[in-house]
Amino acid sequence: MSLPGRTLEVMCPMHLQIGSDGRVRGAGPTLRKLTGERRLAGVPFDEVIDIYRPKRVRNLRDLRALEGRKLQLRLRNGPGRALKGLAMPDGEGGVLLNLSFGIGVVEAVRSHALTSTDFAVTDLAIDMLYLVEAKSAAMEASRTLNLRLQGAMLAAEQRAYTDSLTGLQNRRGLDRALQRLVRAAERFALLHVDLDFFKQVNDTRGHAAGDRVLQRVGQIMLEVTRREDLVARIGGDEFVILLAGVTDRTRLAELCERLVGRIEQPIALDTEVCRISASIGIVRSDPEMASFSDTKTLLGRADTALYTAKRNGRAQYAFHEDGPPKAAL
Structure with a gap:
């Protein structure tokens, strides 16, 4: 046939x-x-x-x-x-x-x-192809959803550790990084920075102007530090800088003087400018010198050094338990 x-x-x-x-x-x-x-x-x-x-x-x-x-x-x-x-x-x-x-x-x-x-x-291949395509589509949809969920989780985690005004790390981000350094027994320095005369900016020019000043100060801190350093705003006009692997006094003093000098430069606010300064308290953690295993103690000692600098005048920095503060040149 x-x-x-x-x-x-x-x-x-x-x-x-x-x-x-x-x-x-x-x-x-x-x-x-x-x-x-x-x-x-x-x-x-x-x-x-x-x-x-x-x-x-x-x-x-x-x-x-x-x-x-x-x-x-x-x-x-x-x-x-x-x-x-x-x-x-x-x-x-x-x-x-x-x-x-x-x-x-x-x-x-x-x-x-x-x-x-x-x-x-009548070929069973057609049915198999439909099943394969359906599975591929389902897997792609699942992969896309997982990527979106992972992205959302990462974004949420990033927001949880980020200061919304400046884009710097916040107190939670600082605590996480500080605990990691302490657990690893690494050498590092912690700089507690408080702005001088900032309250006058808020009082005379308003909080919007104050926010712009804080943003500019955060940008300056990022510019004078290394990429691997951590800069955090922990509240109001207070900032903390973590410098991993750095404990040398001379190097830290040079950084503080450079930082204060940059912050003291006039900051433009529309048609006007404002002037502020900064005081800095410094604490060093070095397992070979004196290992501070308590992050709360570290922050407390940096805070003590900061107020030592403030009591002796503005635009100064002081090392914890190092005697009289140094004026930034």
């Missing part, structure tokens, strides 16, 4: 018709797509396909001997992907060979941009 070509194309879109002379008489549309729409009619079948299991097929007689058995083959001029095949006589001395992708259907679909129209409507 001979089937019309249209029937074969719809029911077996990956078929190959081989005549009694061993040459290709026709091919299904999906098979033609895989071969790059190469003209197959009249070409010897062994130049189109390479059948290697259950044994090598070299001619039509070898192929007929394998009728009804599962074949494994490759397209010679197409992708090197293995295909499955089933050969049956066509009743006219030739062979009708029907092919499939087997478990490689998903990869084939992606590689050749195949759609459901490239398969017979």
Whole structure:
């Protein structure tokens, strides 16, 4: 019985018709797509396909001997992907060979941009493709949701440790970093900075102007410190700077003088300028000198040094338990 070509194309879109002379008489549309729409009619079948299991097929007689058995083959001029095949006589001395992708259907679909129209409507591959696509869509949606949740969690955590006015770390961020340094027994210095004459800015120019001054001071602190240092606003006009790995007095004194000098420069407020200064209390933590294991003690000693500087005049810095404060030059 001979089937019309249209029937074969719809029911077996990956078929190959081989005549009694061993040459290709026709091919299904999906098979033609895989071969790059190469003209197959009249070409010897062994130049189109390479059948290697259950044994090598070299001619039509070898192929007929394998009728009804599962074949494994490759397209010679197409992708090197293995295909499955089933050969049956066509009743006219030739062979009708029907092919499939087997478990490689998903990869084939992606590689050749195949759609459901490239398969017979009764092919289970269509159902599998729907399941694969549904799973892929669900996994992508889940991945997107997870990324959004992670981003939201990171943003929320960042907000929890950030001062909303200046963008610096807040007291929680400072405590976290300070505890980490203390636990690791690292050398570091803590600078407690309090602005001088800031209250006058708030009283005479308003809180909006005061906020701009605080933002400018935060920017200055970031500019004079290193990227790995931590700058925090812990309330009002109080700031803390953590300097990991730095305990040298000379280096700290130079930093304080540079910081005070920058803060004392006029700050523009619309058509006017304002002038403030800063006092700084310094405490050093060095396991080889005197390891302060209590963060509360460290902050308390820095606060004591700060008020030592303030009692002896403005624009000064003082080291904890180091005697009279030093005036910034």
